[in-house]
Amino acid sequence: MKEFFKEIPVIQYEGETSKNPFAFKYYDPEKEIAGKTMKEHLRFSMSYWHTMTGSGADPFGLATMIRSWDRAASPMDLAEQRVLAAFELMHKLQIPYFCFHDRDIAPEGATLSETNKNLDRIVKIIKTRMTETGIKVLWGTANLFSHPRYVHGAATSCNAEVFAYAAAQVKKALEITFELGGVNYVFWGGREGYDTLLNTNMELELDNLARFLSMALDYAGEIGFKGQYLIEPKPREPTKHQYDFDVAAALGFLRKYGLDRSFKMNIEANHATLAGHSFQHELYFARINGVLGSIDANQGDLLLGWDTDHFPGDIYSAVLALYEVLKNGGLHSGGLNFDAKTRRASFEEADLFHAYITGMDTYARALVIAHSLLQSGELENFVSTRYAGYSEGIGKEIVEQKVGFKELELYTLKHGAVQNSSGQQERLEGILNMYIMAGG
Numbered sequence: 001m002k003e004f005f006k007e008i009p010v011i012q013y014e015g016e017t018s019k020n021p022f023a024f025k026y027y028d029p030e031k032e033i034a035g036k037t038m039k040e041h042l043r044f045s046m047s048y049w050h051t052m053t054g055s056g057a058d059p060f061g062l063a064t065m066i067r068s069w070d071r072a073a074s075p076m077d078l079a080e081q082r083v084l085a086a087f088e089l090m091h092k093l094q095i096p097y098f099c100f101h102d103r104d105i106a107p108e109g110a111t112l113s114e115t116n117k118n119l120d121r122i123v124k125i126i127k128t129r130m131t132e133t134g135i136k137v138l139w140g141t142a143n144l145f146s147h148p149r150y151v152h153g154a155a156t157s158c159n160a161e162v163f164a165y166a167a168a169q170v171k172k173a174l175e176i177t178f179e180l181g182g183v184n185y186v187f188w189g190g191r192e193g194y195d196t197l198l199n200t201n202m203e204l205e206l207d208n209l210a211r212f213l214s215m216a217l218d219y220a221g222e223i224g225f226k227g228q229y230l231i232e233p234k235p236r237e238p239t240k241h242q243y244d245f246d247v248a249a250a251l252g253f254l255r256k257y258g259l260d261r262s263f264k265m266n267i268e269a270n271h272a273t274l275a276g277h278s279f280q281h282e283l284y285f286a287r288i289n290g291v292l293g294s295i296d297a298n299q300g301d302l303l304l305g306w307d308t309d310h311f312p313g314d315i316y317s318a319v320l321a322l323y324e325v326l327k328n329g330g331l332h333s334g335g336l337n338f339d340a341k342t343r344r345a346s347f348e349e350a351d352l353f354h355a356y357i358t359g360m361d362t363y364a365r366a367l368v369i370a371h372s373l374l375q376s377g378e379l380e381n382f383v384s385t386r387y388a389g390y391s392e393g394i395g396k397e398i399v400e401q402k403v404g405f406k407e408l409e410l411y412t413l414k415h416g417a418v419q420n421s422s423g424q425q426e427r428l429e430g431i432l433n434m435y436i437m438a439g440g
């Protein structure tokens with residue numbers, strides 16, 4: 001079989017003293033932490049779009065990433081070469097899962113049935129490589145945003161024909177995700193939002209989005225898909241306002257239409273920061289609402305206002321993210337999908353390896369640190385002491401709903417002035433730093 005990354009070996013764990021750029025310093029897949037291996041905790045996944053189809057093109061310049069597999073003779077030949085390159089890359093990086101959009105793996109044809117035939121041909125090849133390598137699908141999804149037909153959105157388009165086309169496309173994407181044994185299916189909003197309210201019937205668009213999701217659940221149920229459905233919130237880009245703005249907005253939407261029990265969230269770090277939240281905030285809010293499903297692990301540049309999809313190297317943010325994941329009892333069927341791309345100037349194929357190694361090492365180290373921090377109970381104990389007033393006396397009566405405003409007025413009249421204690425933010429930041437600097 002053709003080898004695409006000839007110069008690059010299978011990346012092995014060599015420990016933190018290694019200076020080998022093609023080795024893991026912290027990701028030791030079989031190392032046990034809290035009864036599970038690193039591999040089981042982290043469930044790393046390759047994003048097919050950024051890694052296999054990303055070109056480095058931006059609004060100011062052409063593609064910089066000319067890959068060895070780009071020399072293919074036709075779009076279908078290219079799709080086949082990409083599959084081979086993808087599995088070689090995942091094998092060499094010891095990545096156990098991948099995520100894909102329908103249009104990442106096979107090109108659109110002239111008609112829907114031609115497109116679906118293209119998909120069937122490539123899915124067959126993917127399936128063979130999956131069996132040979134043991135690599136699995138974390139999630140599949142449909143690209144309902146690139147083609148010009150989706151100019152006004154898909155499920156929220158003003159054009160019912162577009163709604164129908166999108167439904168047909170998701171039907172097929174569900175079928176192939178099911179066929180490939182995908183353990184989740186993602187709905188990211190794409191162009192489901194608006195650029196101006198002057199031309200928008202928001203009520204109809206939101207009702208239609210709910211109708212679309214219900215139809216998807218019905219059909220997936222019919223074909224026997226048992227995976228987890230995930231909504232991926234994002235506040236803006238490509239539209240000015242995306243309906244799934246953040247976890248809270250997406251959850252409010254699902255609850256209105258009685259869909260909240262069927263979905264969890266796929267939380268992306270850069271989407272959280274675009275929404276004005278920290279990554280930890282989104283994960284925490286999802287966790288306490290029982291909807292922390294999966295993670296798109298990347299990071300933004302806080303000086304830029306768009307979705308830059310950097311590979312995650314920020315240990316601080318990764319530790320706090322995994323702290324939430326550990327408190328969630330793990331990611332369950334979810335995983336850590338690197339929805340991340342190398343910078344336009346990092347155009348060599350070796351850069352893909354450097355990027356994944358950095359991302360995987362960051363999360364591996366973060367796992368050890370987050371586990372130690374949680375085990376120590378230092379933050380947990382502080383927080384429970386801080387709220388201890390709700391476990392006894394008047395606080396307990398508030399929690400147990402035994403008192404109302406009249407009783408609380410009487411209590412206050414009797415007890416007079418209140419006494420507060422410090423929140424000790426700086427001390428706690430110091431504790432967090434201590435764990436990060438000690439490496440766990």
Ligand code: XUL
Pocket residue numbers: 101141186188232234268296307339
């Ligand atoms: C876009 C984004 C998507 C989803 C899948 O910002 O994150 O790639 O992850 O459609």
Ligand code: CO
Pocket residue numbers: 188232268296339
């Ligand atoms: Co994403």
